[in-house]
Amino acid sequence: MRNVFLLLVAAAFLSGAQPLYSQEEVGADNPMSRLQEAFRNAADKVENFVVSIDVERDASKPETADEEAPKPVLGREAQKRPGKYYRRPKGPVSGILISADGYIYTSWYNVRGDNIERIMVTLPDGSRLKAQRLGWDENTDIAVLKVDGKDMPHAEFTATDHLKPGHFVIVVGRGDDRLSLTVNSGIVSAVNRLEGRAIQIDAALNYGNTGGLVIDIDGKALGIACHVSDRAVTGQNSGVGFFTPQSKLAENLPLMKKGAVIPKEKKPFLGVQASDGAKDIEGAEVVRVLPNTPAAEAGMQDGDIVVEFNGSKIIDWDSLREEIAKTIVGQAVKLKVKRADKIVELDLTMGEKP
Amino acid sequence: MAKRLLIVLILAVILPCSAALAQEDDATGFARDVQKQLADLVAKVSPAFVNFGGGSGIVVSPDGLVITNNHVAGRSNNWTVRMPGGPNGKRFTAKMLWKDTTGDIAVLQLETNGEKVPYIDMADSDKIRVGEFAVALGTPFMTANEDSVPTVSFGIVSAIHTNRGGYSDAIQTDAPVNPGNSGGPLINMKGELLGINGQIRVRFPYRVNTGIGLAIPTNQIKRFMETYKEVKDGSVVYHGMVNGLDLKKEPACAKGALVEKIKKDSTAEKAGFKVGDIITKVNEYDIYNYVRFHGVVGTYPEKSALQVTLLRDGEEKTLAVTLDRRGGGRASQVKSNPKAAFLGVVFSQVPNNDGVELQQVVPNTPADKAGMKAGDIITEFDGKKIENPDDIRKALGEKKPGDKVKVKVQRDGETLELEVELEARGNR
Amino acid sequence: MIVRLSLALMSVLVLAAIAPSILVAQEDGDLIRLQEYNIEMLNKLAKATVAIHCEIEGRKSTEPRIPRRGQMRRQQSGGSYFGSGVLISADGYVLTSTSVVPAKAKNIKVYFDDGTVKEADLVGVEERNNVALIKIDGSGMTHLKLGSSGDAKTGDVAFTLGNPYDCIMNDRQVAFSMGVISGIYRLRGDGDYSGRVIETDAALNSGSDGGPLVNAKGELIGLMNLSYSYTKWLNTAVPIDQIKLILEDIKDGSVIYPRYGLSIADETEPSGGVAVTKVSRGSPARNGGLRRGDIILEIDNLRINHPDELAEELTILPPGSELAFLIIRNEEEKIIKIISDKFVQKQEKKEPEPEPEPKVPGTIGLSISEDQGVLQVTKLIPGGAAEDAGIIAEDIIVEIDGNSVATLDDIAGILKDRFAGDKLTVVVERGGERKEIEITLKKKE
Numbered sequence A: 001m002r003n004v005f006l007l008l009v010a011a012a013f014l015s016g017a018q019p020l021y022s023q024e025e026v027g028a029d030n031p032m033s034r035l036q037e038a039f040r041n042a043a044d045k046v047e048n049f050v051v052s053i054d055v056e057r058d059a060s061k062p063e064t065a066d067e068e069a070p071k072p073v074l075g076r077e078a079q080k081r082p083g084k085y086y087r088r089p090k091g092p093v094s095g096i097l098i099s100a101d102g103y104i105y106t107s108w109y110n111v112r113g114d115n116i117e118r119i120m121v122t123l124p125d126g127s128r129l130k131a132q133r134l135g136w137d138e139n140t141d142i143a144v145l146k147v148d149g150k151d152m153p154h155a156e157f158t159a160t161d162h163l164k165p166g167h168f169v170i171v172v173g174r175g176d177d178r179l180s181l182t183v184n185s186g187i188v189s190a191v192n193r194l195e196g197r198a199i200q201i202d203a204a205l206n207y208g209n210t211g212g213l214v215i216d217i218d219g220k221a222l223g224i225a226c227h228v229s230d231r232a233v234t235g236q237n238s239g240v241g242f243f244t245p246q247s248k249l250a251e252n253l254p255l256m257k258k259g260a261v262i263p264k265e266k267k268p269f270l271g272v273q274a275s276d277g278a279k280d281i282e283g284a285e286v287v288r289v290l291p292n293t294p295a296a297e298a299g300m301q302d303g304d305i306v307v308e309f310n311g312s313k314i315i316d317w318d319s320l321r322e323e324i325a326k327t328i329v330g331q332a333v334k335l336k337v338k339r340a341d342k343i344v345e346l347d348l349t350m351g352e353k354p
Numbered sequence B: 001m002a003k004r005l006l007i008v009l010i011l012a013v014i015l016p017c018s019a020a021l022a023q024e025d026d027a028t029g030f031a032r033d034v035q036k037q038l039a040d041l042v043a044k045v046s047p048a049f050v051n052f053g054g055g056s057g058i059v060v061s062p063d064g065l066v067i068t069n070n071h072v073a074g075r076s077n078n079w080t081v082r083m084p085g086g087p088n089g090k091r092f093t094a095k096m097l098w099k100d101t102t103g104d105i106a107v108l109q110l111e112t113n114g115e116k117v118p119y120i121d122m123a124d125s126d127k128i129r130v131g132e133f134a135v136a137l138g139t140p141f142m143t144a145n146e147d148s149v150p151t152v153s154f155g156i157v158s159a160i161h162t163n164r165g166g167y168s169d170a171i172q173t174d175a176p177v178n179p180g181n182s183g184g185p186l187i188n189m190k191g192e193l194l195g196i197n198g199q200i201r202v203r204f205p206y207r208v209n210t211g212i213g214l215a216i217p218t219n220q221i222k223r224f225m226e227t228y229k230e231v232k233d234g235s236v237v238y239h240g241m242v243n244g245l246d247l248k249k250e251p252a253c254a255k256g257a258l259v260e261k262i263k264k265d266s267t268a269e270k271a272g273f274k275v276g277d278i279i280t281k282v283n284e285y286d287i288y289n290y291v292r293f294h295g296v297v298g299t300y301p302e303k304s305a306l307q308v309t310l311l312r313d314g315e316e317k318t319l320a321v322t323l324d325r326r327g328g329g330r331a332s333q334v335k336s337n338p339k340a341a342f343l344g345v346v347f348s349q350v351p352n353n354d355g356v357e358l359q360q361v362v363p364n365t366p367a368d369k370a371g372m373k374a375g376d377i378i379t380e381f382d383g384k385k386i387e388n389p390d391d392i393r394k395a396l397g398e399k400k401p402g403d404k405v406k407v408k409v410q411r412d413g414e415t416l417e418l419e420v421e422l423e424a425r426g427n428r
Numbered sequence C: 001m002i003v004r005l006s007l008a009l010m011s012v013l014v015l016a017a018i019a020p021s022i023l024v025a026q027e028d029g030d031l032i033r034l035q036e037y038n039i040e041m042l043n044k045l046a047k048a049t050v051a052i053h054c055e056i057e058g059r060k061s062t063e064p065r066i067p068r069r070g071q072m073r074r075q076q077s078g079g080s081y082f083g084s085g086v087l088i089s090a091d092g093y094v095l096t097s098t099s100v101v102p103a104k105a106k107n108i109k110v111y112f113d114d115g116t117v118k119e120a121d122l123v124g125v126e127e128r129n130n131v132a133l134i135k136i137d138g139s140g141m142t143h144l145k146l147g148s149s150g151d152a153k154t155g156d157v158a159f160t161l162g163n164p165y166d167c168i169m170n171d172r173q174v175a176f177s178m179g180v181i182s183g184i185y186r187l188r189g190d191g192d193y194s195g196r197v198i199e200t201d202a203a204l205n206s207g208s209d210g211g212p213l214v215n216a217k218g219e220l221i222g223l224m225n226l227s228y229s230y231t232k233w234l235n236t237a238v239p240i241d242q243i244k245l246i247l248e249d250i251k252d253g254s255v256i257y258p259r260y261g262l263s264i265a266d267e268t269e270p271s272g273g274v275a276v277t278k279v280s281r282g283s284p285a286r287n288g289g290l291r292r293g294d295i296i297l298e299i300d301n302l303r304i305n306h307p308d309e310l311a312e313e314l315t316i317l318p319p320g321s322e323l324a325f326l327i328i329r330n331e332e333e334k335i336i337k338i339i340s341d342k343f344v345q346k347q348e349k350k351e352p353e354p355e356p357e358p359k360v361p362g363t364i365g366l367s368i369s370e371d372q373g374v375l376q377v378t379k380l381i382p383g384g385a386a387e388d389a390g391i392i393a394e395d396i397i398v399e400i401d402g403n404s405v406a407t408l409d410d411i412a413g414i415l416k417d418r419f420a421g422d423k424l425t426v427v428v429e430r431g432g433e434r435k436e437i438e439i440t441l442k443k444k445e
Helices: A003-017 A029-048 A076-078 A083-088 A246-257 A294-298 A319-327 B002-025 B027-048 B218-227 B267-271 B290-297 B366-370 B390-397 C004-025 C032-045 C164-171 C242-254 C284-288 C307-316 C386-388 C408-415
Strands: A049-059 A093-097 A104-106 A115-120 A126-136 A143-146 A168-174 A181-193 A196-201 A214-215 A221-226 A240-247 A271-276 A284-289 A305-309 A332-339 A342-349 B049-051 B058-059 B065-068 B078-083 B090-100 B104-112 B135-137 B151-164 B168-175 B186-187 B193-200 B213-217 B235-237 B243-245 B257-262 B279-283 B305-310 B313-321 B347-351 B356-361 B377-381 B404-412 B414-421 C049-056 C075-077 C080-087 C093-097 C105-111 C115-124 C131-135 C157-162 C176-188 C196-202 C212-214 C219-226 C235-239 C255-259 C262-264 C274-279 C295-299 C320-327 C332-339 C340-345 C366-371 C374-380 C396-401 C423-430 C433-440
Touching: A029 A049, A029 A168, A029 A181, A029 A214, A029 B027, A029 B414, A029 C032, A029 C157, A049 A104, A049 A168, A093 A168, A093 A221, A104 A221, A126 A246, A168 B027, A196 A221, A221 A246, A246 B168, A271 B027, A271 C235, A284 A294, A284 A319, A294 A342, A305 A319, A305 C366, A332 B290, B027 B049, B027 B135, B027 B151, B027 B186, B027 C032, B058 B135, B065 B151, B065 B193, B090 B305, B135 B193, B151 B213, B151 C164, B168 B193, B168 B290, B186 C080, B193 B218, B193 C262, B193 C423, B213 B218, B213 C196, B243 B290, B243 C212, B257 B267, B257 B290, B267 B313, B279 B290, B290 B313, B290 C164, B356 B366, B356 C433, B366 B414, C032 C157, C080 C157, C080 C164, C080 C219, C080 C396, C093 C219, C105 C131, C115 C242, C131 C242, C157 C196, C157 C219, C196 C219, C219 C242, C235 C242, C242 C255, C262 C307, C284 C332, C366 C408, C374 C386, C386 C433, C396 C408
Parallel strands: B090 B235
Antiparallel strands: A049 A093, A049 A115, A093 A104, A104 A143, A115 A126, A126 A143, A168 A181, A168 A214, A181 A196, A181 B151, A181 C176, A196 A240, A214 A221, A221 A240, A271 A284, A284 A305, A305 A332, A332 A342, B049 B058, B049 B078, B058 B065, B065 B104, B078 B090, B090 B104, B135 B151, B135 B186, B151 B168, B151 C176, B168 B213, B186 B193, B193 B213, B243 B257, B257 B279, B279 B305, B305 B313, B347 B356, B356 B377, B377 B404, B404 B414, C049 C080, C049 C105, C075 C080, C080 C093, C093 C131, C105 C115, C115 C131, C157 C176, C157 C212, C176 C196, C196 C235, C212 C219, C219 C235, C255 C340, C262 C274, C274 C295, C295 C320, C320 C332, C366 C374, C374 C396, C396 C423, C423 C433
């Protein structure tokens, strides 16, 4: 009898050890709440490293001296009123403290330009400091700022070798009011993008959180969200986003701290949308000529098939790409295209890849 | 002895409880588990991805059958595609077997020289539950162009059996899909293909995803694959419709689709439909309104034999119908005059003679510049009522390049008036 | 013997208890568990999400073709507007947005995803929260529990359910999306709603407005809205706590105003800002720490250049909003947080004088930004004189009644002597062209 009683007691204890996923009363133990708790925990770990940055610009001066810069490819409506959509929106952006004495990473797009009058950083506690823009890397879209600081909480980055497509990432930034935290989540979309310069994620990236911190589910700092601009075809919150990972940040940090500028590698650019791989077509088929590009200015049209470029015969897009790579920005080239059974000769000046 | 029993009892209590506690409290551990399983799934399916350059595709059999969108691959019957493997990806030649220009599907065969290629199975899309997780593989904005390793995005199945944008029975997902994802797979947590991503809805001036992606379901694709399994020469295949059957346009109809008009001597009349019938089922699918009727029928190839259940005078009846061909195809055939006025769309007949629906708007054409979008239904062209593709062809034929034409379209329930400036076709 | 048996049995029990956990962890992993929960929860909540169609009395939509900055276009279907709504009680109260059911709506119909259609009566609207309450007949209906938006945190999982592209009516589907709460902040855009929002990256598309924002436990924490932040372009919801505050008052048919308990000066201080002339005892302003004599420089980071601006800021915020005032007191800057209260006016009274508003004779109904001599319209008050006259956001105001204007003071100087009903001839620059527009001033409400 006593043994039966003990067995019953044991059984009672043991049954209490089942995992709790109650279907009736939805308490805080449901799987979604647990996932959310993991997100909250991760973001909490890095909250204090995230700052808000106000970049005050002189609106009467142009942002860059180069007025010939290629315009972005936008939708139809935007092309009707380009001023409205090319314009950088007003409002603060995000940045990350990376040292106790006040070095800050943000995206280069945020602090790009010759018309910046003042950069003010708002710390998580509300205090405001003036920041100096030091150097930047136009290829990884990262810039370094400096505020006067001491013992500041700061991010320490982790290598990203453990990341795989499908892993959660969280992007942390500061909101329009400079104090509230913004959090966007997603997964790693691909680990090797932009010629090794970036890791791709599907979290929503926009003007507000560019320059923000990308962390993994454990709250480890992986890199800086960037490559968002009014000129990026990826637009805002499209789910195609990039961040510069720790390895790329570390590479050029010493130089950027000293104020060095690592300019964009100037790659020659035509300005067309290719039709790769369609084999029934002899030559390189141009599906679409992008507006305001060297191709457009040379008079190329949608549907043209490039058959000769800079003196070389073109049989497909691979050969055209090879020939383009041999040119340099600014070079004048002649090319031949097939258009409605006629061969048309065009004169083109190679542009710069945006 | 009693002591030993006590020790065992204590252990029996502590061990399971601590196991359970460890499981409950560690939310991060839970999330890590979830993400590991997701990453494993992604690693399993990614090798079956096919990169078409401007679009995506997926391999569905070990001998290399590839599915993609017609608007990605339709314009050439031979392709060089790439799959992940090596720094620049692995190249394959692919040959077009057949293309469904109305349903926006193209099926190709990889030339694998007898080698097996990675592939994924096709799920039963009628068993999809809304709220399921899904991943999309693709090359949005040409991101996979360097090594053909696909871009992965994650979301849920937002809705199923939606009739929108020219896709009659679409799966809607909030997994981010963008230009370049077209033709690529939407995959469930078992690693099976749910559908082919082909369209997005945008709401800002940028052509980027805003949370609605539409995919063509596998069951529709499977029907066509079965019917056309002997077609290997790249021909266009056709969808089915019931000619002469006019349904009342009442989306809120609770009982079924009401037959409003039957054309004399039509397929509908010969099959036995009568005015006043309320269609409640097509094969195993429930029909709740005319939108769904066209949605279901739109998943079958021409000549398919369907069982239609309806209510007549309170009694249930079943009719057998064999589908007619649903007219479709490009606005003008390949032999057209390059100097003729040209719009730049691929359209198909809207059932019910209701107009002409745009399957596709070719970029940088007069239609594109005027603001037309896939899914629009043209109801009026240059003041003339448009009921079917012939009406448009005739109306266009009377115009010249440079003419400005007012066009009325229906979009998401709204009527818009657009002005199109016609251009010469050129070699498009 | 019995002991050994018991020991054996005990071991079996222990194994039996642990085994399922191990087995389950390998078979139906956490990913699938998460998914199953998601499916079950969302499909239950779909029963409480509805499509709403209605007609607007009088004129057709005046929404510009290209959406205003900060506001998405509301959706029409052949003359009737449509959007989403959510059931909040078993007997049929449905919450939605005023972008779906505005105050002048009629012929309101509610559609469920099983094909049921019900006619609805408009119970009331509360414009500041952009919220409308309608009622259908019913009992025992599945409805959402009202959660607490105050407990919501950035990073929390969030779901939207709704009727984009009228899918509930056309496809008998409620559309779901999953995301996170990406931000909780004060939205100041050009849309119809200005106030605190819960922002999310879960999907919102044409027709999703008025639908629910739901937390991980399936509770309603916000109502989806068409306004968005122009730096982030993400989707926003009006927090449910603000709606809870005034829900019963809407049912009564009362008119509701935000109450602060302060009065302000008619003119800007010489060194900038607007002075507080009175702080009522026991009022939200007093409780927050505001005092007579304080000079208000900023509200929620917006610099105040004129009493009109301050009055407008105070007017447009819903009751229960938290505001941060930057003030100067004794030459020192201070931040004061106030949570406004509500002032409820029962229907009997006519034209009530809302407590905190200073009197301004005639009003144009717009916000203007001043930037180096350029006066640009940033926002139009819905139903205001400027909107009626055809002024649109981003118009640059160049001349009023023949007078060149370059600063806000110039405009204030002209408006000072104008009263409701007066006509103004305004010249604006739009898209590089000049246009002359006549505006009839309205009475400030």
